[in-house]
Amino acid sequence: MVGAGIGGVTAAVALQRCGWEVTVLERAAALGEVGAGISVWPGAAAVLNDLGAKGIDQAAALSGPTGLRKPSGRWVVAATHLGIDLPVMIHRAQLHDLITAEFGPAVTVRTGYTVETVTQDDSGVLVNGSLRADLLVAADGLRSVIRTALYPQYAGPQYSGYTAYRGLADVKANDGGETWGPAQRFGIAQLIDGRTYWYATANQPAGQGGDLAAVIRRYGNWHDPIPQLLASTDTALQNDIYDLPLPLVPFAAGRIALLGDAAHAMTPNMGRGACTAIEDAGALAKHLTATPDLVTALTQYDAERRPAATQLVKRSRQIGRMGQLENPVAIGARDTLMWVGGGVARGAAALRRKR
Numbered sequence: 001m002v003g004a005g006i007g008g009v010t011a012a013v014a015l016q017r018c019g020w021e022v023t024v025l026e027r028a029a030a031l032g033e034v035g036a037g038i039s040v041w042p043g044a045a046a047v048l049n050d051l052g053a054k055g056i057d058q059a060a061a062l063s064g065p066t067g068l069r070k071p072s073g074r075w076v077v078a079a080t081h082l083g084i085d086l087p088v089m090i091h092r093a094q095l096h097d098l099i100t101a102e103f104g105p106a107v108t109v110r111t112g113y114t115v116e117t118v119t120q121d122d123s124g125v126l127v128n129g130s131l132r133a134d135l136l137v138a139a140d141g142l143r144s145v146i147r148t149a150l151y152p153q154y155a156g157p158q159y160s161g162y163t164a165y166r167g168l169a170d171v172k173a174n175d176g177g178e179t180w181g182p183a184q185r186f187g188i189a190q191l192i193d194g195r196t197y198w199y200a201t202a203n204q205p206a207g208q209g210g211d212l213a214a215v216i217r218r219y220g221n222w223h224d225p226i227p228q229l230l231a232s233t234d235t236a237l238q239n240d241i242y243d244l245p246l247p248l249v250p251f252a253a254g255r256i257a258l259l260g261d262a263a264h265a266m267t268p269n270m271g272r273g274a275c276t277a278i279e280d281a282g283a284l285a286k287h288l289t290a291t292p293d294l295v296t297a298l299t300q301y302d303a304e305r306r307p308a309a310t311q312l313v314k315r316s317r318q319i320g321r322m323g324q325l326e327n328p329v330a331i332g333a334r335d336t337l338m339w340v341g342g343g344v345a346r347g348a349a350a351l352r353r354k355r
């Protein structure tokens with residue numbers, strides 16, 4: 001296993017459960033995740049529950065309304081009564097910890113180990129010219145060296161045109177959802193530990209940076225509780241947003257499988273990147289268990305996961321483009337469409353409830 005992000009550690013637990021001896025190679029000096037909140041959608045929560053990871057089943061106590069608002073606070077779409085699934089919101093480090101808590105004696109972790117070269121033949125894979133394995137799972141993220149080695153012609157990460165900020169406020173917000181303004185968005189979600197996770201996006205060139213002061217300048221006069229949340233936040237993380245170009249490369253090459261962002265990094269607009277990595281891990285273990293021939297099992301894994309991930313990359317990118325619109329006329333048309341769509345969805349949900 002190369003990479004001990006959420007994808008790599010989930011795959012390590014999943015492979016351990018079906019009898020593999022797993023070595024996790026991670027270039028960082030220690031295991032763990034930085035970051036703020038993360039959404040865990042039902043499909044990923046089901047995989048984690050199957051793997052025995054405990055603690056994701058307590059759905060966030062969403063006490064107030066959620067949906068889509070304008071910076072003034074006016075609702076465009078109220079989602080609370082649409083009858084749609086909502087994710088569990090959890091701190092990223094807590095999610096990582098509850099997965100690694102399932103590591104047993106079959107999992108060995110080597111931190112401070114950077115994979116630079118990978119070669120393979122019919123009998124196995126060779127890492128950095130010295131470590132041999134039957135199977136290599138590349139969970140080494142957006143800038144995967146293994147994906148680049150396998151597919152040197154593939155263009156690799158492309159910049160979305162916007163950056164994202166994330167932070168944790170030490171207060172409980174009574175509502176959630178997203179607020180869309182011109183070329184910038186702000187999202188609020190309650191974590192299961194009682195704190196409030198917020199995130200925000202803004203159009204800007206890659207590499208420009210940004211901090212909490214920039215967030216306060218941009219969103220500090222938006223509707224309540226945004227100013228209060230920012231006032232209760234110590235620091236903000238900032239990441240330029242990239243995804244991988246379509247078509248995605250195959251997730252299987254001989255005895256090597258790509259997993260998570262290494263295979264399908266997507267913009268975070270649907271909050272699905274890590275969830276898709278978790279689902280990849282479940283699918284990989286399933287095919288390796290069901291199909292004795294390893295190369296065939298990886299081909300089946302690719303056939304199952306690549307189409308699903310492609311759809312998510314595409315839809316996440318489209319949502320980002322809609323959300324980051326700058327032209328007021330286009331924004332007006334978008335908001336009207338969403339308001340009408342929200343009404344139709346609300347009506348359909350009410351009908352479903354009556355049946």
Ligand SMILES: Cc1cc2nc3c(=O)[nH]c(=O)nc-3n(C[C@H](O)[C@H](O)[C@H](O)COP(=O)(O)OP(=O)(O)OC[C@H]3O[C@@H](n4cnc5c(N)ncnc54)[C@H](O)[C@@H]3O)c2cc1C
Pocket residue numbers: 002003004005006007008025026027028037038039040113114115116139140141142144145164165166239259260261262266268270271272273274275276277
């Ligand atoms: C702002 C933002 C918000 C997001 N919100 C959500 C959300 O709410 N829900 C959700 O599901 N997803 C979300 N995502 C996406 C999610 O963060 C990623 O999809 C997920 O973390 C990818 O996990 P991964 O394990 O595939 O890769 P990574 O987390 O990138 O892990 C890769 C690991 O590999 C290691 N590594 C890299 N190269 C090497 C090497 N050569 N040798 C050894 N080790 C190496 C790295 O150090 C790292 O630990 C968000 C992303 C962003 C940017």
